[in-house]
Amino acid sequence: xxxxxxxxxxxxxxxxxxxxxxxxxxxxxxxxxxxxxxxxxxxxxxxxxxxxxxxxxxxxxxxxxxxxxxxxxxxxxxxxxxxxxxxxxxxxxxxxxxxxxxxxxxxxxxxxxxxxxxxxxxxxxxxxxxxxxxxxxxxxxxxxxxxxxxxxxxxxxxxxxxxxxxxxxxxxxxxxxxxxxxxxxxxxxxxxxxxxxxxxxxxxxxxxxxxxxxxxxxxxxxxxxxxxxxxxxxxxxxxxxxxxxxxxxxxxxxxxxxxxxxxxxxxxxxxxxxxxxxxxxxxxxxxxxxxxxxxxxxxxxxxxxxxxxxxxxxxxxxxxxxxxxxxxxxxxxxxxxxxxxxxxxxxxxxxxxxxxxxxxxxxxxxxx
Amino acid sequence: xxxxxxxxxxxxxxxxxxxxxxxxxxxxxxxxxxxxxxxxxxxxxxxxxxxxxxxxxxxxxxxxxxxxxxxxxxxxxxxxxxxxxxxxxxxxxxxxxxxxxxxxxxxxxxxxxxxxxxxxxxxxxxxxxxxxxxxxxxxxxxxxxxxxxxxxxxxxxxxxxxxxxxxxxxxxxxxxxxxxxxxxxxxxxxxxxxxxxxxxxxxxxxxxxxxxxxxxxxxxxxxxxxxxxxxxxxxxxxxxxxxxxxxx
Amino acid sequence: xxxxxxxxxxxxxxxxxxxxxxxxxxxxxxxxxxxxxxxxxxxxxxxxxxxxxxxxxxxxxxxxxxxxxxxxxxxxxxxxxxxxxxxxxxxxxxxxxxxxxxxxxxxxxxxxxxxxxxxxxxxxxxxxxxxxxxxxxxxxxxxxxxxxxxxxxxxxxxxxxxxxxxxxxxxxxxxxxxxxxxxxxxxxxxxxxxxxxxxxxxxxxxxxxxxxxxxxxxxxxxxxxxxxxxxxxxxxxxxxxxxxxxxxxxxxxxxxxxxxxxxxxxxxxxxxxxxxxxxxxxxxxxxxxxxxxxxxxxxxxxxxxxx
Numbered sequence: 036x037x038x039x040x041x042x043x044x045x046x047x048x049x050x051x052x053x054x055x056x057x058x059x060x061x062x063x064x065x066x067x068x069x070x071x072x073x074x075x076x077x078x079x080x081x082x083x084x085x086x087x088x089x090x091x092x093x094x095x096x097x098x099x100x101x102x103x104x105x106x107x108x109x110x111x112x113x114x115x116x117x118x119x120x121x122x123x124x125x126x127x128x129x130x131x132x133x134x135x136x137x138x139x140x141x142x143x144x145x146x147x148x149x150x151x152x153x154x155x156x157x158x159x160x161x162x163x164x165x166x167x168x169x170x171x172x173x174x175x176x177x178x179x180x181x182x183x184x185x186x187x188x189x190x191x192x193x194x195x196x197x198x199x200x201x202x203x204x205x206x207x208x209x210x211x212x213x214x215x216x217x218x219x220x221x222x223x224x225x226x227x228x229x230x231x232x233x234x235x236x237x238x239x240x241x242x243x244x245x246x247x248x249x250x251x252x253x254x255x256x257x258x259x260x261x262x263x264x265x266x267x268x269x270x271x272x273x274x275x276x277x278x279x280x281x282x283x284x285x286x287x288x289x290x291x292x293x294x295x296x297x298x299x300x301x302x303x304x305x306x307x308x309x310x311x312x313x314x315x316x317x318x319x320x321x322x323x324x325x326x327x328x329x330x331x332x333x334x335x336x337x338x339x340x341x342x343x344x345x346x347x348x349x350x351x352x353x354x355x356x357x358x359x360x361x362x363x364x365x366x367x368x369x370x371x372x373x374x375x376x377x378x379x380x381x382x383x384x385x386x387x388x389x390x391x392x393x394x395x396x397x398x399x400x401x402x403x
Numbered sequence: 404x405x406x407x408x409x410x411x412x413x414x415x416x417x418x419x420x421x422x423x424x425x426x427x428x429x430x431x432x433x434x435x436x437x438x439x440x441x442x443x444x445x446x447x448x449x450x451x452x453x454x455x456x457x458x459x460x461x462x463x464x465x466x467x468x469x470x471x472x473x474x475x476x477x478x479x480x481x482x483x484x485x486x487x488x489x490x491x492x493x494x495x496x497x498x499x500x501x502x503x504x505x506x507x508x509x510x511x512x513x514x515x516x517x518x519x520x521x522x523x524x525x526x527x528x529x530x531x532x533x534x535x536x537x538x539x540x541x542x543x544x545x546x547x548x549x550x551x552x553x554x555x556x557x558x559x560x561x562x563x564x565x566x567x568x569x570x571x572x573x574x575x576x577x578x579x580x581x582x583x584x585x586x587x588x589x590x591x592x593x594x595x596x597x598x599x600x601x602x603x604x605x606x607x608x609x610x611x612x613x614x615x616x617x618x619x620x621x622x623x624x625x626x627x628x629x630x631x632x633x634x635x636x637x638x639x640x641x642x643x644x645x646x647x648x649x650x651x
Numbered sequence: 652x653x654x655x656x657x658x659x660x661x662x663x664x665x666x667x668x669x670x671x672x673x674x675x676x677x678x679x680x681x682x683x684x685x686x687x688x689x690x691x692x693x694x695x696x697x698x699x700x701x702x703x704x705x706x707x708x709x710x711x712x713x714x715x716x717x718x719x720x721x722x723x724x725x726x727x728x729x730x731x732x733x734x735x736x737x738x739x740x741x742x743x744x745x746x747x748x749x750x751x752x753x754x755x756x757x758x759x760x761x762x763x764x765x766x767x768x769x770x771x772x773x774x775x776x777x778x779x780x781x782x783x784x785x786x787x788x789x790x791x792x793x794x795x796x797x798x799x800x801x802x803x804x805x806x807x808x809x810x811x812x813x814x815x816x817x818x819x820x821x822x823x824x825x826x827x828x829x830x831x832x833x834x835x836x837x838x839x840x841x842x843x844x845x846x847x848x849x850x851x852x853x854x855x856x857x858x859x860x861x862x863x864x865x866x867x868x869x870x871x872x873x874x875x876x877x878x879x880x881x882x883x884x885x886x887x888x889x890x891x892x893x894x895x896x897x898x899x900x901x902x903x904x905x906x907x908x909x910x911x912x913x914x915x916x917x918x919x920x921x922x923x924x925x926x927x928x929x930x931x932x933x934x935x936x937x938x939x940x941x942x943x944x945x946x947x948x949x950x951x952x953x954x955x956x957x958x
Contacts, residue, residue: 444790
């Protein structure tokens with residue numbers, strides 16, 4: 036026990052005496068979350084749109100009003116014929132055109148079905164996807180309102196390919212994403228670097244020759260970085276709630292517990308990396324390439340996994356970040372409980388166990 | 404006969420805050436001389452050497468190296484000196500040939516003259532068979548000899564050697580010193596630090612630094628006479644034992 | 652007398668099948684309990700590989716070795732409990748203070764500073780005034796002392812010191828060897844390696860090692876006695892020219908510079924009168940020629956040339 040305490044104490048000395056790294060560790064989450072939250076948000080506001088209303092009835096006017104009233108759209112042009120559509124796109128004045136067929140309200144009332152055509156300028160596909168989603172959501176809202184007034188459900192069917200993205204607010208997506216990224220980086224990279232440093236300055240030789248048990252070494256190396264990551268987690272949550280107005284909708288305790296689980300997974304990854312790297316530089320490079328990139332590319336928050344080709348989808352399953360991102364989204368944003376995320380949690384538990392087992396088995400009690 | 408002076412230091416001082424690393428050192432080194440620069444760890448040797456190489460601006464005092472001022476003409480100094488240390492010598496992952504070519508290149512040597520120099524050098528070191536081997540595959544002694552030859556490839560006026568023979572076997576160590584003698588005979592001034600006291604005897608003159616000042620400077624035989632010592636080792640111990648400070 | 656270290660036919664190679672480097676080539680020796688045993692050889696001789704095998708950090712390719720009666724492969728855990736080890740280039744934790752370093756190493760070896768304080772007292776008092784200072788801010792000599800304290804704190808029965816004096820100035824080196832002599836008095840077996848030949852004389856026995864092979868094992872006195880031939884010390888006003896001319900001389904076996912003299916070994920049929928005549932022909936002045944006793948470095952070079 037004494038061995039354990041002094042080892043952890045020593046690790047904290049290393050951390051707190053390296054002022055520059057400490058500053059980076061604590062500032063990185065704040066800077067990144069603010070950067071992603073404000074600057075790199077994928078929220079697109081005040082897009083100019085045009086309307087071709089072939090029906091001009093009660094329903095179409097209401098829908099147009101709603102679109103115009105939202106912060107996403109400015110209805111600035113009313114078109115008169117199908118031919119105008121191409122011209123207005125060519126002029127570049129609008130990003131989207133909403134087309135109502137004739138007798139829109141009539142068909143909605145009589146057959147309970149009506150169609151709206153949303154035409155977007157897809158030369159910027161991301162923007163096109165996003166704004167059509169915004170429009171779809173607004174239309175859906177209206178539809179639900181109508182449904183509240185009658186027993187028979189009305190169905191307004193916007194004609195577009197639906198892509199998965201339930202949130203209207205862009206920032207929401209980035210909080211779980213940045214959280215995943217920061218935790219995996221701090222926990223895995225710092226752990227691997229901390230172990231490899233001992234190899235580099237030759238203290239590892241003395242520690243190996245000492246009676247210190249390998250398990251104790253691994254655990255005492257991991258504890259300080261688990262603690263640091265928890266501090267980062269709290270920072271991220273405070274920043275997102277207070278500055279970005281992203282609330283924690285679900286159980287805070289559950290969120291913390293799931294994060295702790297993911298931190299443990301990440302630390303295990305760090306231990307793995309430290310097993311086969313010899314210099315701090317190598318460990319850093321390896322952590323960045325093998326953790327940061329997959330987290331960014333396959334974690335699901337930059338690029339939707341559903342729209343990837345199947346081999347990439349398959350690969351994304353072994354990226355722990357993907358599972359944690361799903362959990363955070365569900366718990367923090369959607370406010371779901373453990374019953375909804377137990378499968379993802381189980382995947383992380385299994386990954387941690389496997390990684391820890393391998394790290395421990397592969398831990399070299401000798402050099403080379 | 405008046406000898407040409409290639410290193411001239413007068414009251415050269417370097418302060419780091421309150422700490423005076425080098426305290427008003429003054430000395431001259433003549434052309435073609437082998438000048439031993441000794442001192443305990445932390446005596447200020449490295450700092451002094453950095454100032455002379457134009458890598459560190461002195462806090463006060465004057466110094467000229469190869470006729471150039473250490474404050475203003477550091478670029479000229481760098482063109483006229485060679486430098487080799489135990490820690491940094493050659494690129495381990497380049498071949499012998501590639502290393503030589505690289506150093507010839509950074510000193511702006513023409514292709515033809517670089518090639519000629521390289522061939523002479525390989526013959527002189529008996530390393531022609533090794534020219535395409537990676538430097539890391541060579542024995543340490545060979546590496547050090549090659550590093551020295553590369554450091555004087557551009558025929559500098561002065562070559563600075565920082566503990567060049569640490570850990571080298573006794574036979575190679577002596578071969579290394581033969582290279583130093585050859586260089587000195589060609590008129591290259593050699594400024595060398597070492598922890599081997601027998602090597603201090605090979606120098607024309609030796610200075611011993613203690614706590615930032617030059618405590619003694621003379622030929623090895625005069626030093627032994629003045630300190631009534633049988634060997635340079637004893638001279639060094641007598642002087643360095645009095646040292647108050649110790650830091651790297 | 653008890654035998655503390657046994658090394659039998661140890662072989663160690665590195666590299667792939669295509670290109671193997673033999674670091675240790677069939678090495679055998681024994682170190683007695685309480686002995687101060689020196690492994691003397693230049694960088695690349697195989698010293699560090701040998702130390703790592705004996706401290707259980709590397710597995711030998713062939714041969715066996717035991718420390719304090721325990722096999723370094725099979726009983727590696729027992730060996731680890733009994734040895735103190737100071738690796739080459741050992742730098743401690745630069746960002747921890749003197750006291751924190753020592754406390755850390757004491758604790759991971761399941762002991763405390765108080766428990767074995769008398770063992771390190773003599774060394775520790777010299778650095779105690781700086782106990783709050785970070786190890787990174789210590790001088791080379793003080794770092795060495797602290798590292799030795801850390802290796803000693805758990806009262807090992809065998810102490811392994813891999814090149815403890817490399818890169819350290821002459822004063823600190825001398826102090827370090829004085830400390831080792833004192834430790835020896837306390838009954839600790841010490842295996843120490845060094846590239847400095849002059850340090851061999853301070854050991855009870857030494858092994859001269861070069862290119863993975865032991866060239867000679869004996870007491871420093873016996874090694875010096877085994878030097879073959881009469882050694883001459885010679886100097887003149889022009890030392891480098893003298894060296895070159897002596898190497899050219901037909902009666903010369905070997906000539907090496909050695910401080911203010913050159914050490915010269917002559918063939919049996921050569922004599923000093925002929926030599927002096929030769930040197931006068933070469934216009935040397937101020938010649939001083941005298942018989943001299945060889946030192947370890949002379950023996951090392953003679954053995955190197957023989958192999």
